[in-house]
Amino acid sequence: MNAPRISRVTAGSLKRLLDCERRLWLSEHGRGHAAPRSDHDELLGGKSKSLEERMALEGEMVGPVMSGGVTFEQAAAETLRLLRETRASIRRPILLSPDGKLSASPGFIIREGDALVIRDVRLAHRPEKKREHRVRTSFAGWLAHKLTGLEIARLEIVNGLGQTVVIAPEPAEELEALANRALELIGDSPEPTVLMAHSHCQDCDHYAHCWDQAEADxxxxxxxxxxxxxxxxxxxxxxxxxxxxxxxxxxxxxxxxxxxxxxxxxxxxxxxxxxxPVWMKDPGLPLNRPIVWFDIESDADGERANVPVYLWGIAVDAKGSTLDDTQRPPFEPIMAELTRAGDRDAWERFVKRALEVHEQHPNAVWAHWHNAEPMWIDRYTARYGAPQAFLDTVRTSGALFDLHQAFERSVRMPVRGTSVKLVAPWLGFHWSNPNADAEWSTAMLHRAHRTQDPAQRQAILDEVARYNADDLWAMRIVWRWLAANRPR
Ligand code: SF4
Missing domain, CATH: 1.10.150 (DNA polymerase; domain 1)
Structure with a gap:
């Protein structure tokens, strides 16, 4: 029989509390609502673990103290013994308050004379800027001091670039207040009714629970x-x-x-x-012109990534948007190899193809959703350059048309935001893979490039391309709906 689960306030609980107190409550009381771990979560988990392993090799360490056959309490007792009786630095120590209600497991506790250095590992490039990271590491330091009486010399975070940064500790009274509020929430307090902004909630495990209920109410x-x-x-x-x-x-x-x-x-x-839908004004679509549907897929690391834009996707509707949805134009994915040379090559192929399209359809509108496409065109122009003819025709001649802006200024629907991922489904469009999103796409891309099997690799890249194509078809549906229903 499994031992009963004990609710404790951990550094992770404080992270959830800072994010949204309802989230902490639900993570304790409503586990059934939580979404399963995504490919992107797995990708980040793997990266974090390997960064921690690399750090562990840089010094004499004991631990992790929690290993097969050792209970949590035994690991906590061993951590305390090591801290009190030895001068060992410890990887993944278990800090547990005497009443068992508070625990923390920072990446490392390093010995520095009679004092301790608490060191955590975070993938973010500037983790010290976010309070949640400072609170988590400070909480571990606060608990270590309470348990041992030893001075905390420093709090450190190793960031995603492998650099160690010193962080300022959060005040002890703040940590105490947060821990007490977290204890209330994981105890028997009722579910908070707070609803955070949609942009904040959409990646939360409890999104469906909170937002479906809010809509129903x-x-x-x-x-x-x-x-x-x-x-x-x-x-x-x-x-x-x-x-x-x-x-x-x-x-x-x-x-x-x-x-x-x-x-x-x-x-x-x-x-x-x-x-x-409630209209505010005509969306001002440039009608009766050929349309190039245009959407890029980019790495969340932006310009820090080796290949920031790994897919330039277009489809040319030569007759404008009059074609129905069963007669989609050919999709043209321009995908980059994940090397610096591949990055440049994909950009050059995109520019070349854009110039060809302009030659065939000089009056074409390049429809995109929001501002990522012009932004990345500018960044790649700065990165690798572009022929003047490309800049004069596609970039600066007014050919680019932000469909999101046209939508947002003209109409509202009963949907939770103006993302195409919300608007197009309301019009009946569905992505082939309902679980796909930008993070999924990037995670799949990296998986494709890790696999040794060329057929499997191609199959994964095809899935990524299909996701991009669906983004184009979603835009096309929105355009056609706007054109047909706009106020005249
Ligand atoms: S969906 Fe939003 S309101 Fe609900 S727990 Fe998550 S962050 Fe909080």
């Missing part, structure tokens, strides 16, 4: 324009549902922070309350 917080501050102001006016907000008039939203967004708040509320 018709909470005003589901509107994209309702920030946490605006939600507080609306609640103070006793406006809790989008149905209530939908009946209001602009002058009733008097507070400056509501007044500034009054129009969009009311349009969104009316869309949600009626379940129908």
């Amino acid at each position: 018709r909470r005003v917080e589901v509107l994209p324009a309702v920030t946490r501050r605006r939600a507080e102001l609306l609640h103070a006016m006793d406006v809790r549902t989008f149905d209530q907000l939908a009946t209001m008039k602009e002058p009733q939203l008097e507070h400056r922070e509501l007044r500034d967004a009054a129009k969009i708040l009311l349009v969104e509320a009316r869309a949600w309350s009626s379940g129908e």
Whole structure:
């Protein structure tokens, strides 16, 4: 029989608390809601482990103290013995308060004379900038000091570049207050009702639980324009549902922070309350011109990555958007090999193809969603250069058309944001792989390049390309819907 699970406040609990206290509550009380680990999580977990292993090789270490057959309490007792009776530096120590309620397991505790250095490993390039990282490492130092009485000489984090940075400790009273709040939440306190912003929640394991419930309750917080501050102001006016907000008039939203967004708040509320799109104005589509659907896939590490943009995807609708969805234009993925030379080669092939397209369709519109595409064109132009003809035609002649901007300025739908991933499904479009997103795509790309089997590699790259193609078809659906339904 498995031993009963003991709830403890860990450094990870404090991270979740800082992120969202409901998240901490759910991670303790609602484990069934959590999403399974993604490929991207696995990728990050593997990178973090290998960075920690590399660091461990750089000094004399004992540990990890937690290994097969050793219980958590035994590992904690051994950590304490090593800290009190020896001068050993320890990899993955287990720090556990005497009442068993608080625990921490930093990457390393290093001996420095009679004092201790707490060292954690984080993949971020500047982890010291984020409070969650400072709190987690400080919490381990605070607990180590409480357990041993030894001075903490320094707190350090090894970042994703392998550099060791010293971080300022969080005040002890702050740590104590956070630990106490975390203890309340993992205890028997009721589920918090807080709903964070959609952009914050969408990657959370509990997204479906919180947002489906909020929609069912018709909470005003589901509107994209309702920030946490605006939600507080609306609640103070006793406006809790989008149905209530939908009946209001602009002058009733008097507070400056509501007044500034009054129009969009009311349009969104009316869309949600009626379940129908609400128009603000004509989207201004450049109609009756050939359309080049254009979407890139880029590495989340941006310019720090060896190959920042690994896929330049286009499809040319020579007759504009009049074709129906069963007659999609050929998809043209321009994919980079994951080397610096491959990066340059893909950019040059993209520029060459863009010039050919311009030659055939000088009046074409290059439709993209949001600003990543022009931004990366500019960055690659700075990186490798581009022929003047390319800059004059595709980049600076007004050929690029931000469909997201046109959508956002003209209409609101009862959806949780204006991402194409939310808008296109409302119009009936579905990605071939419902679990695919930008992170998934990058994780798959790296998996493809790790595999030794050429057939398997190609199959994975094809999946990445299919995801990019779906992004193009999603844009195409939105364009056609805007064109057909715009106010005239
Ligand atoms: S989905 Fe949002 S509100 Fe819910 S637990 Fe996660 S971060 Fe908090």
